[in-house]
Amino acid sequence: MFAVRVGLQKFNIPHKFEIESIITLYARWIREGKLKVNSDWNKERKIKFTVQDPCQLVRKTFGDPMAEDLRYVTKAVVGEENFIEMTPNRSNNYCCGGGGGFLQNGMPEARRAFGKVKYDQIMATGAQYAITPCHNCHSQIHDLSEYYEGGYHSVHLWTLICLSMGILGENEREYLGEDLADVDVLYSKEEQ
Amino acid sequence: MAEEAIKLGGKKKSTFIDQVKGLLPDGGNLNLCLTCGACSSGCPATGLEGMDPRKFLRMAALGMDDEVLSSDWAWMCTLCMRCIYVCPMKIDIPQLVFNVRKSRPREERPKGILGSCDMALKHDTCSAMGASEEDFQFVVEDVLEEVRETQPGFENLEAPINKKGAEYFLNQNSREPVTEPDEMVPLWKILHSVGADWTYGTKGWAAENYCLFMADLENWEHIVRVKAKAVDDLGCKYWLNTE
Ligand code: SF4
Ligand code: SF4
Numbered sequence: 001m002f003a004v005r006v007g008l009q010k011f012n013i014p015h016k017f018e019i020e021s022i023i024t025l026y027a028r029w030i031r032e033g034k035l036k037v038n039s040d041w042n043k044e045r046k047i048k049f050t051v052q053d054p055c056q057l058v059r060k061t062f063g064d065p066m067a068e069d070l071r072y073v074t075k076a077v078v079g080e081e082n083f084i085e086m087t088p089n090r091s092n093n094y095c096c097g098g099g100g101g102f103l104q105n106g107m108p109e110a111r112r113a114f115g116k117v118k119y120d121q122i123m124a125t126g127a128q129y130a131i132t133p134c135h136n137c138h139s140q141i142h143d144l145s146e147y148y149e150g151g152y153h154s155v156h157l158w159t160l161i162c163l164s165m166g167i168l169g170e171n172e173r174e175y176l177g178e179d180l181a182d183v184d185v186l187y188s189k190e191e192q
Numbered sequence: 193m194a195e196e197a198i199k200l201g202g203k204k205k206s207t208f209i210d211q212v213k214g215l216l217p218d219g220g221n222l223n224l225c226l227t228c229g230a231c232s233s234g235c236p237a238t239g240l241e242g243m244d245p246r247k248f249l250r251m252a253a254l255g256m257d258d259e260v261l262s263s264d265w266a267w268m269c270t271l272c273m274r275c276i277y278v279c280p281m282k283i284d285i286p287q288l289v290f291n292v293r294k295s296r297p298r299e300e301r302p303k304g305i306l307g308s309c310d311m312a313l314k315h316d317t318c319s320a321m322g323a324s325e326e327d328f329q330f331v332v333e334d335v336l337e338e339v340r341e342t343q344p345g346f347e348n349l350e351a352p353i354n355k356k357g358a359e360y361f362l363n364q365n366s367r368e369p370v371t372e373p374d375e376m377v378p379l380w381k382i383l384h385s386v387g388a389d390w391t392y393g394t395k396g397w398a399a400e401n402y403c404l405f406m407a408d409l410e411n412w413e414h415i416v417r418v419k420a421k422a423v424d425d426l427g428c429k430y431w432l433n434t435e
Binding site: 002003004008011013015020022023025026029036059091093094095097098099101104105106107110111113114115116117118132135138139156157158159161169171172174188189 | 234236240264269270271274277302303308339341342343345346360361365367372378379382385387388399402403416419420423427428431434435
């Protein structure tokens with residue numbers, strides 16, 4: 001998205017559309033009551049979540065208002081009491097090391113050394129899940145957990161939103177841990 | 193003393209940082225460094241290759257062009273912009289790094305990014321994994337059919353492709369259609385639940401753009417143009433970026 005937004009300006013490319021982020025829409029739809037998420041599924045379980053503020057989305061594009069929308073959605077889905085901030089956060093957050101082409105450039109040792117900062121930041125929260133609403137962050141933070149054996153999971157918001165609405169199918173749980181594998185599954189017709 | 197030695201070592205007349213200054217508004221403030229270290233202390237690339245952003249800037253300012261231009265560190269900085277965000281003088285170190293990348297002959301840039309950029313130029317999908325228009329359409333329709341047949345409550349789920357006048361033109365990272373197509377489904381369900389008017393486009397659907405990070409301006413521009421045209425051709429109001 002950063003590439004498109006900056007590219008449109010830099011190269012003076014005429015266009016009629018506006019750029020929007022799905023995070024903004026999630027937040028708007030939840031506020032308007034259209035997206036009926038709730039955090040009841042996590043009341044008893046008390047599974048802890050932290051959130052990665054993607055550089056491209058927050059610091060480099062929309063700034064702190066986007067970070068607030070991200071928290072609003074997260075809290076609505078996992079429960080306010082189950083959300084833990086990383087330090088530092090929002091526009092001040094550390095890059096995870098998945099961006100800038102690092103995942104593609106064939107320098108895994110340097111990439112993981114860079115990512116150790118992020119890994120330590122996540123581990124310090126004690127959260128079992130890091131919400132990563134960006135593909136590069138998702139891949140990198142997932143890899144860091146495996147490589148340094150942190151045991152936390154890296155998960156997209158779309159997975160948790162559907163989980164909280166009871167509409168997450170069996171094949172859509174790749175990134176959930178055992179603790180959530182069987183929660184509110186939307187089973188296929190044959191199995192019902 | 194040490195500083196003096198460095199200066200002498202780099203005495204040959206250098207123009208690299210001057211060239212970069214010439215490209216940036218206010219010269220990127222590249223000669224305003226207070227050496228406070230705020231950039232380096234919050235940069236996760238500090239220490240890699242014995243480098244950090246303050247040092248990189250300093251070396252460039254001292255005219256140590258060979259060291260700066262040949263260093264792999266420019267490919268280890270993620271252009272995350274935290275340094276400029278915290279810098280009291282708003283010094284544009286990421287642009288300095290970007291231009292170091294750009295100065296390397298194209299074929300000598302890291303193979304992985306080069307391959308991803310080149311792959312994205314093969315089809316108007318802009319997919320860095322090389323997925324074609326047909327590949328994408330096939331996967332989306334296949335996954336959709338399976339969900340409609342098996343998942344209760346989603347018999348009417350939709351994943352429109354090339355729907356003219358839809359409000360949102362949704363992009364998608366290639367990883368999903370290519371390697372984990374089931375991951376697209378939760379997003380479709382969310383859009384379905386709120387009754388959003390959206391579409392994919394067979395052209396320009398891929399969200400990624402590695403040509404930017406490869407500092408390949410020409411192809412970065414090409415990709416943005418293809419995507420912008422795809423959205424405008426369908427008459428969509430918003431280009432919707434996913435997670
Ligand atoms: S934060 Fe800015 S002023 Fe301070 S050392 Fe870094 S570049 Fe120089
Ligand atoms: S843009 Fe590069 S130098 Fe600046 S903080 Fe990020 S990784 Fe470090």
